[in-house]
Amino acid sequence: MASVEFQNVSKTFGSFTAVPDISFSIADGEFVCLLGPSGCGKTTSLRMIAGLETPSAGKVLIGGKDVTYLHPKDRQISMVFQDYALYPHMNLADNIAYPLKVRGETENKRHARAREVADVLKIGDLMRRLPSQISGGQQQRTSLARALVYPSQVYLFDEPLSNLDAKLRLEARGFLNHLQRDMGMTAVYVTHDQAEAMALATRIAVMDKGRIVQFAPPIEIYRRPATTFVANFVGNPPMNLVPVAALVDGGQLRLRADGLTLPSLPVSDAIAKAAAKGKMTLGIRPEHLRMAEAGDANTIAGKLFANENMGPESLVTMERADSGRVTARIFTDDEIRTGDQVTLSFDTRHVTLFDETGARIPA
Ligand code: ATP
Numbered sequence: 001m002a003s004v005e006f007q008n009v010s011k012t013f014g015s016f017t018a019v020p021d022i023s024f025s026i027a028d029g030e031f032v033c034l035l036g037p038s039g040c041g042k043t044t045s046l047r048m049i050a051g052l053e054t055p056s057a058g059k060v061l062i063g064g065k066d067v068t069y070l071h072p073k074d075r076q077i078s079m080v081f082q083d084y085a086l087y088p089h090m091n092l093a094d095n096i097a098y099p100l101k102v103r104g105e106t107e108n109k110r111h112a113r114a115r116e117v118a119d120v121l122k123i124g125d126l127m128r129r130l131p132s133q134i135s136g137g138q139q140q141r142t143s144l145a146r147a148l149v150y151p152s153q154v155y156l157f158d159e160p161l162s163n164l165d166a167k168l169r170l171e172a173r174g175f176l177n178h179l180q181r182d183m184g185m186t187a188v189y190v191t192h193d194q195a196e197a198m199a200l201a202t203r204i205a206v207m208d209k210g211r212i213v214q215f216a217p218p219i220e221i222y223r224r225p226a227t228t229f230v231a232n233f234v235g236n237p238p239m240n241l242v243p244v245a246a247l248v249d250g251g252q253l254r255l256r257a258d259g260l261t262l263p264s265l266p267v268s269d270a271i272a273k274a275a276a277k278g279k280m281t282l283g284i285r286p287e288h289l290r291m292a293e294a295g296d297a298n299t300i301a302g303k304l305f306a307n308e309n310m311g312p313e314s315l316v317t318m319e320r321a322d323s324g325r326v327t328a329r330i331f332t333d334d335e336i337r338t339g340d341q342v343t344l345s346f347d348t349r350h351v352t353l354f355d356e357t358g359a360r361i362p363a
Pocket of ligand 1: 018040041045
């Protein structure tokens, strides 16, 4: 296993800049997810690690060695693609053993090793079949087995689970999680699915327009999103973001928005600086809202927009007077109907404040 480093890497295609200038370093044994919306530069970054794209500027290092211009086959990396990329005319045994064949291993050795990996991935009894004769989930595991059959310095994954149905996806995700803990592999995993990134990563790099906006462990990203973009991208449903008017009055912070009742909050230097601009965003996660009871001091009110029963809980969405929506994840048997008045309450400990540029104000 080895570390991966980007030093001021950029990539342009003609006049279009896909990746402006990024630097990061991934330690040996880390499982890093590149997370972001479509077109933010995740795949381009992964392909530069693999050597399938050459940076327009900057350096790529694997295990401390400059590999910027090294051919993919000389990088000791394995890559798993979204479309599996299995050879259709080869049976599973030959598909899985292929990386060993190109490296000149004997037939006996390659088949023994392929079988070993296939057994771990529970496809050992399908080895004589062609890719067309197995399910999508089994194809995905075959492509994973092919990537794991030969020891690599770094494993690269490009949305490997996105062609699976929801149930298989969960199963495969659990398996990858297990594998990571077992092998301690260095991996870079591209996804636009925040739940996948949360479940798998030791650290997540959240990307927006070619830039890394936050690079931190999943729980840190969830609890302390660096910007409103991250807050809105991570969590399902995402953090509620309510634009508020901000004013420091008598050494206390007052926030105002339609439907919001919030006593003054203590002021720090950072809060005073942000409040001077007059605008902030108040962020609160859906699980930190509950149906208000008499005497609750911190509340937000509106009219019921939707009440979705998720089994163990409901997603209650209300629309405030300024049309802004707020969603709560709550346990309720209440019969609330569309248009009914709803008041939700929260604890100020769970409030995140962002300044007018969308950057989180440190607590
Ligand atoms: P997705 O989740 O949709 O795969 P992504 O985050 O992986 O998106 P990239 O595939 O890295 O995004 O693409 C980043 C940007 O660079 C996009 O706007 C894309 O259109 C552009 N791009 C990628 N490859 C090329 C290319 N070969 N020529 C021109 N533009 C490209």
